[in-house]
Amino acid sequence: MGNSIHVLKDALKDSGRRVTHKRGLILDLLRETPGHPDAETLLIKAKKRDPRISLATIYRTLALLKKTGFVEEHRLGETHAHYEAVGETPHFHFTCRKCGRVIEFESGLLDRLKLELKRKHRVDLREIHIHASGFCAHCREKGD
Amino acid sequence: MGNSIHVLKDALKDSGRRVTHKRGLILDLLRETPGHPDAETLLIKAKKRDPRISLATIYRTLALLKKTGFVEEHRLGETHAHYEAVGETPHFHFTCRKCGRVIEFESGLLDRLKLELKRKHRVDLREIHIHASGFCAHCREKGD
DNA sequence: TTAGTTGCAAACAATTTGCACGTTG
DNA sequence: CAACGTGCAAATTGTTTGCAACTAA
Numbered sequence: 001m002g003n004s005i006h007v008l009k010d011a012l013k014d015s016g017r018r019v020t021h022k023r024g025l026i027l028d029l030l031r032e033t034p035g036h037p038d039a040e041t042l043l044i045k046a047k048k049r050d051p052r053i054s055l056a057t058i059y060r061t062l063a064l065l066k067k068t069g070f071v072e073e074h075r076l077g078e079t080h081a082h083y084e085a086v087g088e089t090p091h092f093h094f095t096c097r098k099c100g101r102v103i104e105f106e107s108g109l110l111d112r113l114k115l116e117l118k119r120k121h122r123v124d125l126r127e128i129h130i131h132a133s134g135f136c137a138h139c140r141e142k143g144d
Numbered sequence: 145m146g147n148s149i150h151v152l153k154d155a156l157k158d159s160g161r162r163v164t165h166k167r168g169l170i171l172d173l174l175r176e177t178p179g180h181p182d183a184e185t186l187l188i189k190a191k192k193r194d195p196r197i198s199l200a201t202i203y204r205t206l207a208l209l210k211k212t213g214f215v216e217e218h219r220l221g222e223t224h225a226h227y228e229a230v231g232e233t234p235h236f237h238f239t240c241r242k243c244g245r246v247i248e249f250e251s252g253l254l255d256r257l258k259l260e261l262k263r264k265h266r267v268d269l270r271e272i273h274i275h276a277s278g279f280c281a282h283c284r285e286k287g288d
Numbered sequence: 289t290t291a292g293t294t295g296c297a298a299a300c301a302a303t304t305t306g307c308a309c310g311t312t313g
Numbered sequence: 314c315a316a317c318g319t320g321c322a323a324a325t326t327g328t329t330t331g332c333a334a335c336t337a338a
Contacts, residue, residue, distance in 0.1 A: 018292055018337055039327080054295050059328060075219045079303075080327055094267060103267070107260050113253050117276060121247055123238060126278035132261060134270035162312055162317055183302080198320050203303060223328075224302055 004028050011068045022046075022053055026061045027085070030071055036082035036093075036102060076102060077133055092130035098139040148172050155212045166190075166197055170205045171229070174215055180226035180237075180246060220246055221277055236274035242283040 005024035012019055029045050030037070037045070039058050046053045062083055065071040074082045077095045090110060094103040110128070118125055149168035156163055173189050174181070181189070183202050190197045206227055209215040218226045221239045234254060238247040254272070262269055 016292075020293065020337070022294080052295075056296080056329080057294060060293085063329095094261065094265065094269075096267075097270070103265055105261055105265060107257060109253050109257050109260065113251060113257075113274075116251055116253065117238065117249060121238065121249060122281035122284075123240075123247070123276075124279040124284040125238075125276055126241070128274065128276040130257075130272065130274045132267075132269055132272040135268040137266035140266075140268040160317075164312075164318065166319075196320075200304080200321080201319060204318085207304095 004031065007070075011070070017064070022050060022057055023061050023064070025050055025053070026058060027065060027070060030065070030083060030085040036074055036076060036084050038080050038082050040080075042083070072127075072129075074129065074131070076131060092132065094132040094134070094136075096136035096139055097133055098135055101136055101138075103136060148175065152214075155214070161208070166194065166201055167205050167208070169194055169197070170202060171209060171214060174209070174227060174229040180218055180220065180228050182224050182226050184224075186227070216271075216273075218273065218275070220275065236276065238276040238278070238280075240280035240283055241277055242279055245280055245282075247280065 003024060004027040005019055005021065008023055008027060009019045025046055026042065029042055033042075033045065039055065039062065042062075043053070043055050043058050046058065062071060062073070066073055069086060071083050071085055074084060074093060076082050076093060077097075089106055091104045091106045092110075094105060095101070096103070110130075114125055114128060117123065117128075147168060148171040149163055149165075152167055152171060153163045169190055170186065173186055177186075177189065183199065183206065186206075187197070187199050187202050190202065206215060206217070210217055213230060215227050215229055218228060218237060220226050220237055221241075233250055235248045235250045236254075238249060239245070240247070254274075258269055258272060261267065261272075
């Protein structure tokens, strides 16, 4: 578990940006936290280790981590954003409309979809998000 | 182009909800408008035909049309939502990070993806959104 | 030392809501 | 005429920003 400061150092060097312990903390939290925390949740967790951290810093750091490719921002059917540390395997999300649970799923079709998009429209594809919703196996049994 | 009131009547009957001019107007606009208007854009267009319509009604009607399956809400990389009348062919969106253009694309892989998701996780799938971003063919040529 | 970072509070943007009045069935 | 719909303005929610104090390099 980690101290992510050295990782950030690598990514931020030469950019004039600094590696602070708050930034490292936020990246650590994102990597440790299962699921898809929102900014508020990250603030609460962060305050336990550094009580003087503010929501503004959470947002500013999330923007930085997005730009440098460490985190992804997801819209999971709610009005606010959720965040997730970028891992090895790309995956998508399914939100249950009843219990709110988020299921992550992967598929080999993703690569083919990307390829198709690049070929057909000759775009330089940088990001792709898939979000599905409906009723999870558990909730569908008991009717809506 | 049409008067959507009879269509709404069908969908809203027995639900205690009423079929009003304003609701019909907003659905008409969504069907006539190419692209993916946001609430503000719909308000401007709506005011040309009914100057007394308000933004609150736009939002309330969009919520109703979403619930009844007439429109889809998309998050196209901006902070506010965009809306689109549900048509025959499901498609996805690609937003160019430079010029902001939204490209719609379809793929036969979509059905396979849905099938895979239903099989693997036994969910009752109601909706799936795919949003990609990067640089369109036009913008990638001239560097970032 | 000095430019980048942070907390705080205020500003913003998008959307929602309470309430009195208007309209539909 | 009873219940639902609407305009208006105020309230909420989520996020961003200006500025003075702070801190990493």
